[in-house]
């Protein structure tokens with residue numbers, strides 16, 4: 001084992017012990033819903049509700065992403081707001097249309 005690996009393992013164990021202790025005592029009084037990404041900027045189908053103090057995941061929901069085809073483009077819109085409330089169908093259509101407008105203006109329009 002290299003010196004680097006030894007140091008990494010030592011602190012990973014220490015981190016684990018301290019987090020486990022914090023989470024066992026925490027009352028999870030404040031939390032927030034977050035979208036889970038599989039890579040930066042790429043959301044999965046999951047939302048998790050994490051404690052803002054200790055970081056423990058308290059709840060999770062699937063079905064975060066709703067896929068629509070708008071003007072031939074595949075548009076992904078969230079099903080839940082960042083505080084876990086469900087978007088209505090009208091709000092999701094509005095979000096999908098906004099995304100189409102954004103991608104259209106990023107391409108500089110398609111000419112007239």
Ligand SMILES: [Zn+2]
Pocket residue numbers: 023026027028029051052053054055056
């Ligand atoms: Zn907590």
